[in-house]
Amino acid sequence: MIAWLDGAIPYLKALHIASLVIWCAGLFALPLMLARHDPAIAQADYSRVRLACHYGYTWVVTPAAMVAIAAGILLIFMREVFVPWMFAKLVFVALLVGFHAWLGSTIVAVAETEGEHQTPAPLLPLLLLLVLVLAILVLVLAKPELDKIPLPHWLMEPRGRQLPFDAPPRL
Template structure:
């Protein structure tokens, strides 16, 4: 099943890349003075498209392929349970960007919230990467 791991890794890279880009994109769109409706709406549509057609499918593919890998190999350890808990928090961060994009579309401020969520996601992503690569407590 190396193709499944490759699929999982590619989906994770796309998802994490989007999660690292979204805080800056939302903050930039929410921090700029609102332009005329035609220009502001285009920015909001681009953010929505990135979230709906980029980040979300990558997240679903990463979660589905990770679940299949887990089922196929039957691995279970404390490190995996910790990783799954952190991935659940990552999903909440992902969903919060959807809410922030909706706030932007309504003309409400979202800059500080986007930067705050982004600041929380970076250590979360690094911890997940460490758990996967080190697999502390796993038997050799």
């Protein structure tokens, strides 16, 4: 690997961790903010909560998620971490992205739907989020040997086939 790239890895890890902290903190905070979304409160307070959810999701949580994912992808390729625990971690990261998308759709539904809004109680989403974050942390910190997990034979060997197209698509 190029020497200057090796020197960039600690900075990239710091960027990855910092953006993950912001992303996950926002994912924990937004369901709690949505729980405060009660049309019975004063209109000014209701608008303030709705705008805080929208701007927090749009300008803080989503950019932090993009930076965390981009930095994480770069780290995978720079460190050449192609091991089973990393692929398991990526499954949980994909579920975290799904949670992020669900939260965004909930914020949009509350903001743009007329009439009474029934926001989800924050307990279940927060428990689900806690499980996802803890699973990712355990996989990253423990780096368990997952080689012993029985996987289908076809998944463990290259198939020796060509891709279904001649050349990769050009953008």
